């Protein structure tokens with residue numbers, strides 16, 4: 001069965017561009033983003049990996065480690081990094097897994113045979129410091145992902161882990177948030193003495209907690 005939210009992210013050891021890693025050990029207490037791309041030396045993947053590297057300070061600010069994967073070998077990843085740097089202005093410093101035996105792809109369900117029998121689709125897994133899967137995304141090979149959206153979801157997850165709130169459609173850091181439905185009005189009065197904007201009893205907006 002496909003990995004589901006709340007499942008423990010399977011551990012593995014793998015060859016990467018920074019050497020062999022034990023995934024859980026490498027993650028340590030950090031959040032993680034594990035993402036696959038179909039093939040090295042392909043156009044969409046080249047843009048995705050370059051853009052992800054430009055976001056390195058944003059991932060670091062949120063305590064997130066990023067690791068990419070394809071079924072190509074680490075030697076190919078290294079050679080391809082030259083092209084990514086030359087064309088995208090950023091050379092991936094985050095590790096890239098060389099999953100030539102498809103062990104990681106299989107454990108994470110990254111190969112969708114009806115889309116492609118050999119290569120991974122564009123999967124994303126956000127993993128929290130308890131090693132639980134908190135977000136899964138699957139994109140087709142022909143569509144590059146929106147990595148800003150992955151940061152946005154991490155912002156929401158980290159906020160909603162700390163406070164009893166949820167984030168509305170298209171929420172961005174600083175926008176008002178929703179008081180979680182599990183919070184009674186009595187509890188909400190204690191938590192938000194300044195009050196809230198109530199559109200419906202179940203739809204209560206407050207300023208984003210600090």
Ligand code: BEZ
Nearest residue numbers: 038042043044045141142
């Ligand atoms: C790409 O990265 O451009 C790509 C990879 C596999 C299939 C289609 C596009």
